Amino acid sequence: MLFLNRHVTIPASEIEIHYTHAQGPGGQHVNKAATAVHLRFDFLRSPSLPEEWKERLLAASDRRISAEGVIVIKAGRFRSQEQNREDALARLADLIRAATAVRKKRRPTAPTKSSQQKRLNSKTRAGQTKTLRRAVRHNHD
Numbered sequence: 001m002l003f004l005n006r007h008v009t010i011p012a013s014e015i016e017i018h019y020t021h022a023q024g025p026g027g028q029h030v031n032k033a034a035t036a037v038h039l040r041f042d043f044l045r046s047p048s049l050p051e052e053w054k055e056r057l058l059a060a061s062d063r064r065i066s067a068e069g070v071i072v073i074k075a076g077r078f079r080s081q082e083q084n085r086e087d088a089l090a091r092l093a094d095l096i097r098a099a100t101a102v103r104k105k106r107r108p109t110a111p112t113k114s115s116q117q118k119r120l121n122s123k124t125r126a127g128q129t130k131t132l133r134r135a136v137r138h139n140h141d
Helices: 028-032 051-059 081-100 113-133
Strands: 015-020 036-042 070-075
Touching: 015 081, 036 081, 051 081, 070 081
Parallel strands: none
Antiparallel strands: 015 036, 036 070
16 A cells, blocks of 8 residues: 555555566676566556546656556665565655645746846946957057
8 A cells, every 4th residue: 555645545456566687786686586676557547546636647747657647667776675666666656746746836026126236237247347358459640
């Protein structure tokens, strides 16, 4: 069971977990133990998630979310199968929470008088510095 918040939980039966051989270093252990985790969660078919969350997940631009509504997470950071499983589940929960978080609407604000004046002053100073860099011309009469 994966707890997302007080109201939404995902039962373990909706999450597919497969174990594979891990990549990278590990000596002989890596060749004989299937410690890496491939987690798949078909959120479009999940009765546990609210429809609004499903729409937000589909709209999210994350390479782990397919167009068919399947989240695929690969975890192989640890040498233990259990740690990788916990890591994959935590990353699934984080991904869903991040994609479904309600963002505050931005209220546009006007720049203050002092910030406008500071900007203009800095532009004037920059222009003066550039003027001083110019080559000096001598008028020979």
